[in-house]
Amino acid sequence: MSKQINDIAEAMASFSSRFGPVTILPAKAGEFNEEDNTIKVTLDSGLEIPDARLKSVVKGGGKVILVPVKDSVVQIARIENSEEFIVVAVDEVSQVLYCIDKTLMKMDSKGYLLKKDDETLRKIMDDLLDGIMNMRFTTQSGPTVNLVNRTTFEQIKNRVEKLLKDAE
Numbered sequence: 001m002s003k004q005i006n007d008i009a010e011a012m013a014s015f016s017s018r019f020g021p022v023t024i025l026p027a028k029a030g031e032f033n034e035e036d037n038t039i040k041v042t043l044d045s046g047l048e049i050p051d052a053r054l055k056s057v058v059k060g061g062g063k064v065i066l067v068p069v070k071d072s073v074v075q076i077a078r079i080e081n082s083e084e085f086i087v088v089a090v091d092e093v094s095q096v097l098y099c100i101d102k103t104l105m106k107m108d109s110k111g112y113l114l115k116k117d118d119e120t121l122r123k124i125m126d127d128l129l130d131g132i133m134n135m136r137f138t139t140q141s142g143p144t145v146n147l148v149n150r151t152t153f154e155q156i157k158n159r160v161e162k163l164l165k166d167a168e
Contacts, residue, residue, distance in 0.1 A: 029068035062100040122164035
């Protein structure tokens with residue numbers, strides 16, 4: 001390559017490194033801040049970034065968030081020419097959050113939480129199964145005393161308890 005072409009190539013490389021695409025960096029995930037949907041991350045160099053975003057906009061709006069396992073590997077990118085970073089990929093997920101207005105779905109190793117306002121699917125299922133297990137019918141011989149298949153409903157209730165959470 002001629003000196004002139006080499007100089008042009010170096011100038012273009014310098015320009016693109018300052019104004020070109022954002023570099024994606026590996027980092028270690030730290031504590032999750034649920035209030036502003038950020039996590040603390042630590043770069044391989046030891047530099048700590050206290051508030052890497054887990055969604056594109058920190059405040060407002062609905063969200064779908066993958067929360068990384070603490071100390072797992074994440075990939076982060078700088079947002080334009082700012083000092084802000086966003087997590088663009090996670091290696092291991094500790095929880096998934098979906099939130100639209102006052103409706104929340106949270107999934108983690110303990111189960112699922114489906115919530116709207118103050119009502120949860122778990123609470124509704126518990127109330128339904130308790131109502132079924134306490135049913136009484138009036139017959140020609142008088143009211144029934146025991147639900148014949150009560151153990152079936154108790155088993156279903158135990159399965160619901162293992163799958164669904166009632167609170168965060």
